Amino acid sequence: MTAAPNDPTVILEGVGKSYGGRPVVSALSYTLPPGQVVALVGHNGAGKTTQIKMMLGLTRADAGRISVLGADPGHGRAARAQLGYLPESVQFHLSFTGRETLGFYARLKGLPARGHDALFARVGLLDAADRPVRGYSKGMRQRLGLAQALLGAPRLLLLDEPTSGLDPALRRELYGIVADLARQGATVLLSSHALTELEGHAERVIVINQGRKIADGSLAELRRLAGLPSRLRFRASDGGLRRIDLAEAEKVTALRALLDTGAREITLEDPSLDDIYAHFLRSEAA
Ligand SMILES: Nc1ncnc2c1ncn2[C@@H]1O[C@H](COP(=O)(O)OP(=O)(O)OP(=O)(O)O)[C@@H](O)[C@H]1O
Numbered sequence: 001m002t003a004a005p006n007d008p009t010v011i012l013e014g015v016g017k018s019y020g021g022r023p024v025v026s027a028l029s030y031t032l033p034p035g036q037v038v039a040l041v042g043h044n045g046a047g048k049t050t051q052i053k054m055m056l057g058l059t060r061a062d063a064g065r066i067s068v069l070g071a072d073p074g075h076g077r078a079a080r081a082q083l084g085y086l087p088e089s090v091q092f093h094l095s096f097t098g099r100e101t102l103g104f105y106a107r108l109k110g111l112p113a114r115g116h117d118a119l120f121a122r123v124g125l126l127d128a129a130d131r132p133v134r135g136y137s138k139g140m141r142q143r144l145g146l147a148q149a150l151l152g153a154p155r156l157l158l159l160d161e162p163t164s165g166l167d168p169a170l171r172r173e174l175y176g177i178v179a180d181l182a183r184q185g186a187t188v189l190l191s192s193h194a195l196t197e198l199e200g201h202a203e204r205v206i207v208i209n210q211g212r213k214i215a216d217g218s219l220a221e222l223r224r225l226a227g228l229p230s231r232l233r234f235r236a237s238d239g240g241l242r243r244i245d246l247a248e249a250e251k252v253t254a255l256r257a258l259l260d261t262g263a264r265e266i267t268l269e270d271p272s273l274d275d276i277y278a279h280f281l282r283s284e285a286a
Contacts, residue, residue: 008033009069009156009187010055016063017050017211024050025211028064032189034155037182039198040191041277042208048191049088050211052158055189056085069156081109084154088161090145094134098125098144101133105148116151122177123147139170146174150181157181159190163197175201195219195273207280214284219273224248226279228271237262 008031017025025047032038040048053059054066057074066072069079092101098120103113120126123143133141142165149157157178163171178188178201192198198205199219207215207222215222229245232254236242242263246254251268258266271279 006034007070008067010189011067012051012064013066014064015051015054015061015066017047017054017059017061023211025054025061028211028213030206030213030216032156032187034187035182035185036204037178037188037190037202038204038206039202040189040206040208041193041195041198042191043193043281046208047211048208049160051208052085052160052189052191055156055158056083077110081111081152082155084149084151084157086145086149086157086159086162088164090141092133092141092144095132097132098129098136098147101144102129102147102151106151109152111152116147119147119150122150124173138165139167142166142170146177150177153184153186154181155186157186157188159188161191161193163192171197195222195277199273207277209281209284212284215280219276222276222280223271226271226276228275228279230271231269232258232266233269234258234263234266 010032012031013029015025015028016023024045028051040051042048050059054061055068055073057068057072069082071079074080093104096104099116102116102119106116107113117126117129120129123146125140125143125147128136128140133144136144142162146162149159159178162174166174178190182188190202195205202219204216204218205222206213215225217225227247229247230251232244232246234242244254255266255268
């Protein structure tokens with residue numbers, strides 16, 4: 001069976017997975033539509049890589065159903081050819097050049113081994129394509145890893161912590177490439193430890209704790225759901241510094257009232273994404 005263009009790219013229904021009798025993914029359900037950039041966010045060991053590996057068919061779910069590009073994960077040549085995967089730590093044969101490396105991965109995907117200059121250029125490696133990987137910096141190896149994941153214009157891109165260890169410039173470039181792919185209709189799932197760096201880059205965030213989904217929505221929706229107060233700081237008319245926590249609905253009235261009292265040096269701080277993330281983890285533990 002193949003998927004129609006608007007069908008979800010990935011469907012997880014009640015998925016469970018245990019290792020040695022210990023559940024690492026439990027009763028997990030979500031769908032990923034075409035053209036969406038989704039971040040899977042959770043602490044170390046939350047089960048993010050396990051989910052990606054199940055989507056790739058590298059490990060099997062013990063319970064529930066997974067469909068990837070209209071097929072069972074790991075089955076269907078057509079589905080596999082439309083999938084790109086960047087593992088958490090990329091290992092390459094060091095004596096191969098970048099070009100030989102990409103040629104090797106292209107053949108695995110059933111694509112021509114040569115003719116990938118546009119891809120090298122896209123990840124900023126064209127000048128280094130004929131040098132052995134041994135001489136590549138960590139950032140260059142990440143770029144090569146990304147290039148192999150992008151081979152064949154995948155409809156589903158699975159990126160396992162793609163920004164860890166990247167400098168800010170390369171991180172921005174990676175998010176730029178991800179946004180371009182999503183605009184062209186690809187589904188991008190990336191895992192991350194941190195909500196903070198996802199602002200403006202992921203339309204949707206799925207927060208995972210101990211293998212369970214504890215929140216799912218845009219960052220704006222997560223902010224609203226968390227309902228955390230904003231922090232108002234000011235110097236009161238008596239010269240003392242004060243701090244008040246305000247709910248969203250109270251902000252405007254409180255600010256107006258404060259200005260009438262002659263307060264100065266007023267700052268209003270919204271809850272950070274880290275605060276929101278901690279809130280969801282806390283409410284799960286409660
Ligand atoms: N092959 C395996 N055998 C036994 N336990 C495993 C195996 N793979 C993963 N686990 C365990 O499953 C849990 C989830 O691991 P997973 O790698 O999916 O987490 P993660 O959210 O990707 O973490 P990280 O952010 O550290 O990469 C961890 O406790 C891990 O030790």
